[in-house]
Amino acid sequence: MSDQGCGIRKIVYYSEEFLLENGSAPAVPAVRATAAAVVANPWLGGKPSDDLSAEVVQFAPVLARKLTDVLIAGLGGVDAIQAFGKAAIVGTGGEIEHGAALIHTPFFGNLVREYFEGESIICFADDRGDAGSTLVVPLWHKNAAATRSHYQTITTRIGDAPLPGEIVVVLGASTGPRPHSRIGDRLTDPIVKADTLGELIS
Amino acid sequence: MSIRKIVTFTEDVLIEGGREVAPSARVAVVAAIVKNPWAGQGFVEDLSAGIDANASDIGALLAPRVLEALGAPAQAYGKAAIVGLNGEIEHGSGLIHTLAFGNHFRDAANATTLLPAVEKRGPAGVVFDIPLKHITDATIRSHHQSIEVRINDAPHADEIVIALAAASQGRPQQRLAAFATETK
Numbered sequence: 001m002s003d004q005g006c007g008i009r010k011i012v013y014y015s016e017e018f019l020l021e022n023g024s025a026p027a028v029p030a031v032r033a034t035a036a037a038v039v040a041n042p043w044l045g046g047k048p049s050d051d052l053s054a055e056v057v058q059f060a061p062v063l064a065r066k067l068t069d070v071l072i073a074g075l076g077g078v079d080a081i082q083a084f085g086k087a088a089i090v091g092t093g094g095e096i097e098h099g100a101a102l103i104h105t106p107f108f109g110n111l112v113r114e115y116f117e118g119e120s121i122i123c124f125a126d127d128r129g130d131a132g133s134t135l136v137v138p139l140w141h142k143n144a145a146a147t148r149s150h151y152q153t154i155t156t157r158i159g160d161a162p163l164p165g166e167i168v169v170v171l172g173a174s175t176g177p178r179p180h181s182r183i184g185d186r187l188t189d190p191i192v193k194a195d196t197l198g199e200l201i202s
Numbered sequence: 203m204s205i206r207k208i209v210t211f212t213e214d215v216l217i218e219g220g221r222e223v224a225p226s227a228r229v230a231v232v233a234a235i236v237k238n239p240w241a242g243q244g245f246v247e248d249l250s251a252g253i254d255a256n257a258s259d260i261g262a263l264l265a266p267r268v269l270e271a272l273g274a275p276a277q278a279y280g281k282a283a284i285v286g287l288n289g290e291i292e293h294g295s296g297l298i299h300t301l302a303f304g305n306h307f308r309d310a311a312n313a314t315t316l317l318p319a320v321e322k323r324g325p326a327g328v329v330f331d332i333p334l335k336h337i338t339d340a341t342i343r344s345h346h347q348s349i350e351v352r353i354n355d356a357p358h359a360d361e362i363v364i365a366l367a368a369a370s371q372g373r374p375q376q377r378l379a380a381f382a383t384e385t386k
Contacts, residue, residue: 008217012211
């Protein structure tokens with residue numbers, strides 16, 4: 001299906017490469033990026049009881065293919081991608097459920113995992129807003145979601161989208177950890193409970 | 203030259219006015235977030251040393267990157283300097299309004315016209331629009347356009363965002379009369 005046939009008005013790519021953080025170069029460099037597609041909401045004017053599945057099957061796989069292609073090209077290949085996340089911003093004429101439908105089913109998520117060669121559940125953010133809304137897209141490791149060094153976010157925004165009848169579907173990815181990540185991991189954490197902290201919180 | 207971050211941004215328009223745009227229209231922006239060379243120095247009368255030390259290097263960094271991000275010959279172009287809250291507009295202007303900066307882009311794009319520009323001061327996350335005009339004839343009306351940019355955590359108060367923008371074609375669905383034809 002052509003991009004226009006899928007109702008894609010615009011595709012936006014945004015990447016950030018950190019050369020310095022707090023004045024020094026990260027020991028492990030990383031580039032974070034988002035790819036966003038602005039699509040017509042196929043469920044405008046519907047009822048809360050409507051079955052959304054036919055359009056999910058029709059549109060979500062095309063968006064997964066398109067957005068993974070953009071990120072793989074932008075970030076230098078599948079192997080370079082270590083973390084991922086997803087998001088949807090529904091225009092004010094739509095339901096939150098419309099955005100969820102495009103990103104929270106196997107017709108999007110399973111294909112993103114397959115194209116990115118990842119196994120983790122994909123972390124996400126959903127919102128509804130006007131054109132120009134910002135949304136923070138969470139990312140975590142594509143194969144080991146609890147890898148704390150890879151907990152990070154990237155902010156997405158398109159000046160003229162979503163229009164009230166549109167949905168912005170966003171996929172995020174990173175080629176590495178946070179700059180200067182150094183807060184340990186589950187394997188190195190001490191046991192922390194309220195009663196072991198004593199006077200600090202008593 | 204102290205660069206904290208490099209941002210690459212592309213926008214492809216596939217539909218405008220409800221109609222297909224074929225081929226799709228791309229505008230690319232690459233921005234470097236640099237330390238303001240005059241930060242903390244009070245009012246510096248002669249900016250030439252800071253300009254000489256930075257402007258050419260930043261232009262040389264950004265020009266090939268923005269053309270690579272565009273992935274097509276540039277037909278229109280523009281530039282930006284967004285100064286953090288502790289700096290002067292003149293600081294940003296100093297870094298981009300010199301041939302030492304712009305000629306890197308002009309030469310790489312086979313361009314001849316002046317680069318249209320935005321210079322402003324703002325907080326991190328400020329929204330700015332970069333104007334673009336045709337690379338060899340600034341009167342070509344079909345190519346007058348702009349691209350909106352926002353970087354969530356830049357510029358810091360002592361930073362400057364320096365950016366270049368390039369467009370693969372004119373405005374999607376452009377259909378205005380050519381320059382000056384309306385007065386004949």
